[in-house]
Amino acid sequence: MIRGLKIALIIFGALSILMGLAYIIIPDQLASMMGLEEMPDVCSPALYSMAMVGISFIAGGVFIIAGARDPLRHIYWVKFAILWAVLAVVAGLYSVIQGYVDFSQAGMGIIIDAVFAVAFLVLYPWRAARGG
Numbered sequence: 001m002i003r004g005l006k007i008a009l010i011i012f013g014a015l016s017i018l019m020g021l022a023y024i025i026i027p028d029q030l031a032s033m034m035g036l037e038e039m040p041d042v043c044s045p046a047l048y049s050m051a052m053v054g055i056s057f058i059a060g061g062v063f064i065i066a067g068a069r070d071p072l073r074h075i076y077w078v079k080f081a082i083l084w085a086v087l088a089v090v091a092g093l094y095s096v097i098q099g100y101v102d103f104s105q106a107g108m109g110i111i112i113d114a115v116f117a118v119a120f121l122v123l124y125p126w127r128a129a130r131g132g
Helices: 002-025 027-033 044-068 075-098 103-123 126-131
Strands: none
Touching: 002 027, 002 044, 002 075, 002 103, 027 044, 044 075, 075 103
């Protein structure tokens, strides 16, 4: 169970880092991949905001991977990963419901985060975390 949690955390952290780098290095291509090609050229303040989101993804991903080395010792990073995945699903669904994006644009992210949220909750060491 712990081994599966470690693997899931490492994959989630690596994907977060890659996504963060994409937000910083290739924001226009990222928007296009998300189906936002109808957007005009993105203004500089929006690119700055995307870079700030990118560093958040990178920082979170780095510490999630670091926490994966010993999930029981770094249980708060496991909880952080669970919260991040759950909130990403909620925010994605809210954005679809509000009409900011449609499911074809945000669906892949919502599904991936939902899969990780479920995996983290299933693999979470409930007894070990409670006992010590």
